[in-house]
Amino acid sequence: MPFQAGREFTVESAARRLAGGALVAFPTETVYGLGARADDDSAVAQVFQAKGRPADHPLIVHVLDEQGARAFARELPPVALRLMRAFWPGPVTVIVPRRADMAQACAGGQDSIGLRCPAHPLARALLQRALELGVPGVAAPSANRFGRVSPTTAAHVWQEFGDAVPVLDGGPCEAGIESAIVDCTRGEPVLLRPGTVERLALERACGHALGEPDAAAPRAPGTLESHYAPVSKLRLMAPGDINAALVAAGVHRAAVRQGVDAGALARHRQALGLYSTSCPAGTEGLGLIWRAMPQTPQAVARELFAVLRELDAAVAQRGGGEIWVEAPPRGAQWEGVRDRLTRAAA
Ligand code: TXA
Ligand code: MG
Numbered sequence: 001m002p003f004q005a006g007r008e009f010t011v012e013s014a015a016r017r018l019a020g021g022a023l024v025a026f027p028t029e030t031v032y033g034l035g036a037r038a039d040d041d042s043a044v045a046q047v048f049q050a051k052g053r054p055a056d057h058p059l060i061v062h063v064l065d066e067q068g069a070r071a072f073a074r075e076l077p078p079v080a081l082r083l084m085r086a087f088w089p090g091p092v093t094v095i096v097p098r099r100a101d102m103a104q105a106c107a108g109g110q111d112s113i114g115l116r117c118p119a120h121p122l123a124r125a126l127l128q129r130a131l132e133l134g135v136p137g138v139a140a141p142s143a144n145r146f147g148r149v150s151p152t153t154a155a156h157v158w159q160e161f162g163d164a165v166p167v168l169d170g171g172p173c174e175a176g177i178e179s180a181i182v183d184c185t186r187g188e189p190v191l192l193r194p195g196t197v198e199r200l201a202l203e204r205a206c207g208h209a210l211g212e213p214d215a216a217a218p219r220a221p222g223t224l225e226s227h228y229a230p231v232s233k234l235r236l237m238a239p240g241d242i243n244a245a246l247v248a249a250g251v252h253r254a255a256v257r258q259g260v261d262a263g264a265l266a267r268h269r270q271a272l273g274l275y276s277t278s279c280p281a282g283t284e285g286l287g288l289i290w291r292a293m294p295q296t297p298q299a300v301a302r303e304l305f306a307v308l309r310e311l312d313a314a315v316a317q318r319g320g321g322e323i324w325v326e327a328p329p330r331g332a333q334w335e336g337v338r339d340r341l342t343r344a345a346a
Contacts, residue, residue, distance in 0.1 A: 009166045011122065015129035017166065018043075018138060023050060025143040025157045026126050027170030028118040030091045030178050030195070031150040031305070032157050033062065033140030034165065037130070038072070041105035044139050048105075050161060053146040058108035059139040060093050060116050060179075064127045069115045071136040074099045079206050080184035086205035089119040091179040091195050106139045112185045122170040142178060143167075149228055149305045149312075149344070152176050156309060176302035177336050182210070194335040196301055227343040228305075230312035232263070234323045236345045242266060242324050246288065263311030266326040267293040289314050293326060297333045304337060308344065 014024045021043040024035050034050060036043035038061040048055050063069050066084055069076065074097040076084070083094050098113035107113050115137075118124065127138060142150035143157045143165070151157045154169035180195030182202060191199060191210040203210055237245065242264060291307050294300050308323065315321030325341055328334045 009168055011125045011129055011168065014126055014166070014168050015133055015135075018126075018130045019133035019135050023047065023165050024126075025151075025154075025161070025165050025167040026123055026140070027120050027154070027168060027173060028062075028091075028123045028140075029120045029173060030118075030175045031152055031173055032143040032154065032167070033123075033138075034143035034157075034161075035062070035126075035138040035140040037135045038062075038103045038106050038137040038139040039135070044103075044105040047139060047141065050165065051141060051144070051146050053141065055105075056108045058110050058112075058114060059106045059141050060114040060181075061103060061106055061137040061139050062116050062118055062123065062127060063137045064124065064131060065089075065117060068127075068131070068137060069096075069117070072099060072102050072113050072115060073097065077184045079182075079189045079208060082205050082207065083182055083184070083189075083202065084117070087197060088117040089124065090117070090197070091119070091175050092116070092197055092202070093179045093181045095181065095183040095185055095192070097185055103137070103139070112183075114181065116179055120170055120174075122168055126168065147227055147229060149230055149308050150178060152302075152305050156306070159309075172302075172306070174302065176304055176306075177340055180336070182206075183213075186211075194339050196298065196336055198333055199335060200332060227346075228340050229344045229346075230308050230323060232312050232315045232321055232323050234308070234325060234341075234345045236325050236327045236341055239266065239326055242326060245324060262321055263289045263291075263315045263323045264325070265291050265293050265307055265311065265323070267295065267328075293328075297328070297331075297337050300328065300337050304340065 017024050018037050021040050023046055025032055026035055034047055036047045061072055080094040080096045083092055093114050093116040095112050095114050098107055098111055144150050144160050152173040154167045157167045175196045180197050181193040183190040183192050188211045189206050190213055192213050311323045328337050
């Protein structure tokens, strides 16, 4: 991996770059973010440009604490305060009414603002030092090109932007999928994007059931039907269907071929039928690359985007290859992972 930047790049130099209006990528406990100072519209414009993101899709602002949130929020509705006090610092973003004079470009035309208080120690050190340098908050979407898989390592960020964006290297992200987003601007709280904190835990903290997004909900790319997508076609499949597809694709006859025809991510060895013996976890062969899907939703979330990138890179070399993923269970704890996989398959 040619990635080197993390070695020389420090919190101090990252904070100075942010203060000067330049872009910096940094780790959070969910995914890596592509940061710019939130109060500088031309710095924020560079984020939209680098990502290829339409300017009317708002960015989340990262702050150190509740006091930091007040610099951007016109008011903090009771439901937002309950969520902040229950989960901050941590992977829950609240959408609240915005101060009219703050972060217009970030907000993409909305009169609301998304606020998140990350738990990752490097993110916190960066926000702290940037604040000392006069930066009230850092706008940061996931550090990937629009619509693509979010980065969970510094090397992933380098794959997206190369040397154009320096990366603070904090190692692999702990949660692995983006924060839960709760819209607190519309009376009842609405879950715009599920994350690793379960719906029930959010509802308990709110003291209120979470509503579903409807047509009136603000634009949120993380909630577009197709998002988080690898380059190769991704199919979500029942275990038996993966076997059938392998046979139909003739992957079992590919022993003499070079390269990878399909990438599979499956929880059950049976999902790979006869291949389970010839292709044990982590090995490549017979034109198939298989990665075992862990058993818990936390473990799946942590490595999901890294595995999708790996399978995508292997499969894409051949052209026309597909990624087959065993559909996760229906349980409520799987909501975040299920959401990302459904959008990646759309
Ligand atoms: O975990 C995360 O949230 C990561 C890390 C870097 O913090 N960030 C992230 O940002 O996922 P991004 O931009 O990729 O996704 C932010 C989502 C988008 O779907 C955006 O539209 C929505 O939040 N959002 C931001 N501000 C909003 C607002 N005012 N109203 C509605 N949705 C908003
Ligand atoms: Mg994103």
